[in-house]
Amino acid sequence: MEVNIDLQKERKSATFETEKLTEILYNGKTMVRRRRYLQNIIFQDKYINSFTPWWNRERDESYDTAVKKSVYINKLLRDLNITNGVEQFYIREAAACQESNPLGLHQVMFIPTIEKQGTKEQIAKYVEPAKQYKILGTYAQTELGHGTFIRGLETTATYDPNTEEFIINSPTLSSMKYWPGSMGKTCNYVILMAQLYSQGKRHGIHAFVVQIRSLKDHTPLPGISVGDIGNKLGYGGMDNGYLMFNNYRVPRDSMLMRYAKVEKDGTYLPPQNAKVAYGSMVYIRALIVGDCARSLAQACCITTRYSAVRRQTEIRPGGEEPQVIDYQTQQEKIFPLLSAAYAFLFTGNMMVQEYTRINADMEKGRFDEMQVLHALAAGLKAFSSDTASNGIDKLRMACGGHGYSHASGIPKIWANITPACTYEGENTVMYLQCARYLVKQYAQAATGQKLVGFMSYLNNPVKQRSALNDALSMSDLIEAYEHTAARLIKVAATRMQSMMKGGMSVEEARNKCAVPMVYAAKAHCQAYVVKMFNTVANRPSLDTSVARVLQTLCKLYAVYGINQRLGEFIQDGFLDGQQADMILNKTLSLFAEIRPNAVALVDAFDYPDEILQSCIGRYDGRVYEALYEYAKTSPLNKQDVHDSYYTTLKPLMKGELKFDTPTARL
């Protein structure tokens, strides 16, 4: 098929080689080639292509398809001996992009938790059968009444030394497990997070391996109520479930006892080191930054291509209608988010690298940097998911009416990523967690202590005025970000201190400063992202033309961020009104600078049509043909004349209406 002429021109006008940027994003030429090779296996796979398209799947079919695809993909990975995690991800991405995976938690939560927290015997008992899918597990933590606040979970596991069993109960309605993925229908085992009681004492939350369904016929075991929690905004392929226990007994070795233990007589032995799970939380949150980046990148790709193809509103009467991407307002909607997508892709990668480095240090007993990273990961998980969730919705609306149709593909991307604002720690709680650390670090810096890693900017001497001039150098911009972050941390910290001096408890003061704390955390996170992006964009190894376009994007990310939160940068006079004008002018001129590279920048994400599944984001730009084809797939078009005509409209038109139940009377 011929590529739309506008898109052809766009691609020719780019100032850099798309492929070179793609190679940076995917770690080199070899991996780019390998990724495409793996994708093509999927694109040519008859079974994967045999399902009803996602936009027409009803709930039941949605789940059934997700199960079948998951099982098939796992078999395929084994048959093809693809063991590398990144490669496995590429296969999944190609086969079920932005679709739910009912066997995912089995692999990323059920098995790893047993491996990390189980004894050797427990690992032997559960992990091998789980890897062979003889049992199917998930992770049952969230309850109706408690999510992010894990200590508040109410499910109980009470040890009975007489039978050497735990009695598991759901003592209240709100203690019902609710939301865990794959729990409603798929799994027969769960890692159950429950309040441990032994010898009449409560010992806090512990993990148990608990069978919930029969291995013979998959029916719920006696004492268990389990089912799906019903329809949601998205995640139709996932059986998020509910689960209740009524005096359900499990043997003593159901409790994962590598760290904490309950002995036969009920003696409780607490874990040696409470910070065991610290690292993996950081890691998962770092991965979420990458998920958000990819989702944002896909939406940017769709909106940018469509905006290059779409023409609207003659600027001069009778003249040609411009591509909508030529409108400054459209550029304002897309380009800052495009820069954010790149920023988060790089930040996500950097965080995983940092994690790997620091984790190695931690093994040697050095916790400092992991704490910096832990606070940052909490904040960045929130910052990136907020940006992605709001940004993707903005991009959807930048596609006008067509964005609202599933034909655009954007609602699906959005519905799949917006839960990232809630799962793995609700975003506001994450910001506050980050902020509490910042406030502590601020206090230490104030006493002259040298801070490590990315916190060290709090040691910088406070400057009154920025030297920013119309060159808008990155060093001046980064200084403005660090200055403002430091100032907002100071504002939150001094506000808290003065409240506590006034007699308020630390808890109350914390709550009364929570909004300024969130501001501080956001500023800290964005400062980090600007800095990381700048580091990547200035790597000496980069091809010159690629470096130039990344530096332009990075500068846009920096100036747009200031323009958006301008008040924070100028309130103390660090930047003045004139410098604010420079920031706005630079923002607008950067739009014009990025404009010729916009399509190439989204092409570089290298998402084939089969992954984007968007009528309006197609590589060939044949959007109207695709929208027409999409329309034909409508469930309502199975009949030319819909049944509603016979049952309702025809009687209405003939004046022969009858309803099954009598009309209410006054």
Next chain:
Amino acid sequence: MEVNIDLQKERKSATFETEKLTEILYNGKTMVRRRRYLQNIIFQDKYINSFTPWWNRERDESYDTAVKKSVYINKLLRDLNITNGVEQFYIREAAACQESNPLGLHQVMFIPTIEKQGTKEQIAKYVEPAKQYKILGTYAQTELGHGTFIRGLETTATYDPNTEEFIINSPTLSSMKYWPGSMGKTCNYVILMAQLYSQGKRHGIHAFVVQIRSLKDHTPLPGISVGDIGNKLGYGGMDNGYLMFNNYRVPRDSMLMRYAKVEKDGTYLPPQNAKVAYGSMVYIRALIVGDCARSLAQACCITTRYSAVRRQTEIRPGGEEPQVIDYQTQQEKIFPLLSAAYAFLFTGNMMVQEYTRINADMEKGRFDEMQVLHALAAGLKAFSSDTASNGIDKLRMACGGHGYSHASGIPKIWANITPACTYEGENTVMYLQCARYLVKQYAQAATGQKLVGFMSYLNNPVKQRSALNDALSMSDLIEAYEHTAARLIKVAATRMQSMMKGGMSVEEARNKCAVPMVYAAKAHCQAYVVKMFNTVANRPSLDTSVARVLQTLCKLYAVYGINQRLGEFIQDGFLDGQQADMILNKTLSLFAEIRPNAVALVDAFDYPDEILQSCIGRYDGRVYEALYEYAKTSPLNKQDVHDSYYTTLKPLMKGELKFDTPTARL
């Protein structure tokens, strides 16, 4: 059922009588009573209650239900002789809140357009049969390739004097009508907007009444292709359609000829007055402000009640977990939007009143004020729908994980209102339309001309510094809003002027200033809303305690708005850093002030549970019971053991997997 104890306390702690505020919102005691009476007719209606709940309707059922409900409601209104528009709305709201209405466009677009633009003969021919539902119509304007830019529509109607017919064609793929509601399956007639050609000349867009389906069997007529456009993010009950014409002939009297005419020989007579449709556009946009307000109010009601019931995270170790509404960060999410909901409810009402007054003036030939209102309505339609769409999503996320479930009811509200950002004029285009008027008015004010109505603030002398002190009086705040709006209009205007002096065409300059123009329009709109809210909150007729709480909300609306767009207010030094601190402090202290009235403020919206249809927004606060009941309705729970177990999971566990098509091979 007993009401949750926390909600009971909340209601007792309110400083005003909820019912008195409800009476203000619904125009007095009598109307409040009447509204409830009408609602109860619906709530007790067996037929209306006989459908699958909306959250479990698949697409086909969704449409079928919408048709049946629409037809039934119309019959009910006739049987009960309810002819008042507001009362009809209350019935519909009770029967199908936030659900699509496939007969809606028949009533609000098809019939009125013929009445306004048709000749007497045309009215006689079409309106009476339409009112009796002998024909079913809709309004076919939007095409695949063009939406907001109406002049760009491509469908052609070419007059053939030999047969005295118009030949209607879809000359390109992008000329396909796409999106019009009720067009896919429901209607047999459309008002077709098409480019008129006669005697070899193009005469622009005109309206035609065109039959598209047979009155005998509802099949599409020869020369017509029509169908549904497929699944969307929401609007599942609506058959948004596509429609194409292939040399389709209609008689000459199909063109609505009250204003423009084509004579038998093909002579074209243009309309006398081009501004005929001006008023009704203003009116519809004013109504959208109200729609947005109501949607926002419903979401606020759900989130506020849930936040009063939900408890999370002990503040002191071992202490009771607070209601989440006690967290400052939660207040920051809800209260500003609650104030916006009230602000928009009042603004929407005021605009309809203004419209009525000014429309009467216009009949006397005075257009000035209608132009002010036209610009304002464009801007406010965008401003209110942006706020509602983003705000409702924020409220959803403020409900944590449960917000993501359809059980919360929020995704439905959001999916139904977010298209308001696009329909009746895409929001950015609306802001720019508003801004262009503002820039013109600014130029007139600069020459000393007195401006009318709400534009008159541009005549105010420019002050350098605000006198705002820690009393934060509304007059100082309003002055700050007007000053900033005037300044941003000036920035956009002078920027444009200097570009044009530099040789740029007006069109190019307009585009290069588009982003600052949008800033100006938003500032203008928000200034208006603040002012209107303040006017209502200070009506002498108000009950004292109600007035106090409305004034508090209004102040929050004003200070929060400044805090959000702080840069704009302090960039020129009108407010300084210290005043900015006052604004933030006041914002936080207003949260605390509103806190005890929060539940009463959302109760005052007077949305019964049957309308909200939210497990977590229930009046009685029994959210966990409701969420459990909701879960039981899941389509996946029809079987305790899902079919996927037999087809896929069991073979997986037994190691007996087989797939219909062979696994791909490397």
